[in-house]
Amino acid sequence: MNQPTDQFSLSGDVVLCEAYGSGHINDTYRVVTDIGAQYILQRVNTHVFPNVHGLMDNIARVTEYLSARAETARETMHLVPTKDGAQFYIDDKGEAWRVYDFVENSVCLQKIEVPADFYECGLAFGNFQRMMADFPAETLCETIVDFHNTPDRFAKLKRAIAADTQNRAAGVREEIDYALSLEEEVSQLHRMRQSGALPTRVTHNDTKINNILFDRYSKKALCVIDLDTVMPGLAAYDFGDSIRFGAATAAEDELDLTLMRLDLNLLEQYSRGFLKACTSLTQREIETLPLGALTMTLECGVRFLTDYLEGDHYFKIKRENHNLDRCRTQFTLAADIKRQMSKLMQLLAAGVKQ
Numbered sequence: 001m002n003q004p005t006d007q008f009s010l011s012g013d014v015v016l017c018e019a020y021g022s023g024h025i026n027d028t029y030r031v032v033t034d035i036g037a038q039y040i041l042q043r044v045n046t047h048v049f050p051n052v053h054g055l056m057d058n059i060a061r062v063t064e065y066l067s068a069r070a071e072t073a074r075e076t077m078h079l080v081p082t083k084d085g086a087q088f089y090i091d092d093k094g095e096a097w098r099v100y101d102f103v104e105n106s107v108c109l110q111k112i113e114v115p116a117d118f119y120e121c122g123l124a125f126g127n128f129q130r131m132m133a134d135f136p137a138e139t140l141c142e143t144i145v146d147f148h149n150t151p152d153r154f155a156k157l158k159r160a161i162a163a164d165t166q167n168r169a170a171g172v173r174e175e176i177d178y179a180l181s182l183e184e185e186v187s188q189l190h191r192m193r194q195s196g197a198l199p200t201r202v203t204h205n206d207t208k209i210n211n212i213l214f215d216r217y218s219k220k221a222l223c224v225i226d227l228d229t230v231m232p233g234l235a236a237y238d239f240g241d242s243i244r245f246g247a248a249t250a251a252e253d254e255l256d257l258t259l260m261r262l263d264l265n266l267l268e269q270y271s272r273g274f275l276k277a278c279t280s281l282t283q284r285e286i287e288t289l290p291l292g293a294l295t296m297t298l299e300c301g302v303r304f305l306t307d308y309l310e311g312d313h314y315f316k317i318k319r320e321n322h323n324l325d326r327c328r329t330q331f332t333l334a335a336d337i338k339r340q341m342s343k344l345m346q347l348l349a350a351g352v353k354q
């Protein structure tokens with residue numbers, strides 16, 4: 001039988017192809033050949049990313065741009081072409097496959113082990129944004145249209161409530177009311193982008209810590225991965241999504257909500273790294289970073305809630321009510337971010353003066 005790996009220009013013959021990583025969206029495999037070369041093979045989730053051509057064109061252009069500016073090869077992802085020189089391969093079933101060089105001696109963290117890890121994350125995503133600062137953002141395709149369009153995320157939530165296809169809305173009235181109570185506040189960033197009050201940047205848009213590879217030995221951040229959502233966006237999206245995931249005291253699907261808070265020490269670590277590396281930020285952008293943390297957290301909760309109401313067709317779930325559990329952690333965290341908002345603002349303002 002034809003294997004997707006047969007289509008790519010790999011060094012050696014494949015001896016191992018095993019499931020790898022723990023993303024919510026794509027299927028990832030580690031591939032090893034008889035001469036010890038390693039690769040990452042991914043089946044792109046075309047339900048989530050219908051425009052594979054646009055997506056792969058973005059990734060090819062962004063990785064080439066970063067490679068030309070990087071000091072070492074391990075600082076950026078490298079696509080491996082197919083034997084025909086294409087960036088990806090579509091199999092008989094219409095599935096899309098791509099291959100990257102495996103970044104050797106790298107590790108991926110699912111959670112922060114020591115606070116310095118999060119400083120490294122801030123540096124990595126800050127560097128990414130600064131290195132892309134002169135790239136023409138408007139030439140990138142929107143791989144998921146309206147991805148961080150917060151008002152549109154609310155519109156989708158309201159449609160899911162009205163349709164209530166799974167008869168789940170009555171059971172989550174409290175969550176729905178909480179989300180709607182913050183709609184205006186968290187729609188501000190989008191409106192500032194629309195009015196031109198904030199510059200549109202090339203942003204990563206999915207800045208979880210497991211989208212960074214660290215050097216196995218030095219524990220320094222090496223390389224930003226998972227470039228599917230690199231699109232035009234706001235600096236506050238990348239800052240905010242990192243805080244949402246990395247400065248939280250509990251996992252995204254923790255059941256004991258009393259464990260979920262914002263860790264201000266971790267927020268400070270990340271902010272120092274991000275502000276140090278991302279020298280392209282304007283004063284106004286820096287001032288909007290705390291609102292980015294609230295917005296990304298609430299928006300992510302709204303997305304989980306919408307998916308729960310619609311029957312869990314977007315995010316992979318591993319148990320019943322998984323998306324509802326995820327929604328609840330995000331809303332609990334959003335409430336804590338809101339409680340601590342003045343401290344966040346002070347911290348970021350202090351970062352500016354350093």
Ligand code: ADP
Pocket residue numbers: 020021022023024025026027028040077100101102103104106108210211213225226227
């Ligand atoms: P998803 O969109 O499903 O999150 P990712 O692109 O983030 O998929 O990849 C999933 C996992 O595969 C990552 O968390 C990381 O552990 C690993 N990975 C991805 N690309 C590479 C690479 N080039 N080198 C080494 N490991 C990688």
Ligand code: GN1
Pocket residue numbers: 022023024025026048205206208211226228229252300
């Ligand atoms: C998804 O692919 P992954 O697991 O890095 C999602 C993000 C969410 C995140 C929540 C393309 O990220 O937007 O914030 O889950 N990616 C996409 O964990 O929707």
Ligand code: MG
Pocket residue numbers: 023024210211226
């Ligand atoms: Mg990922």
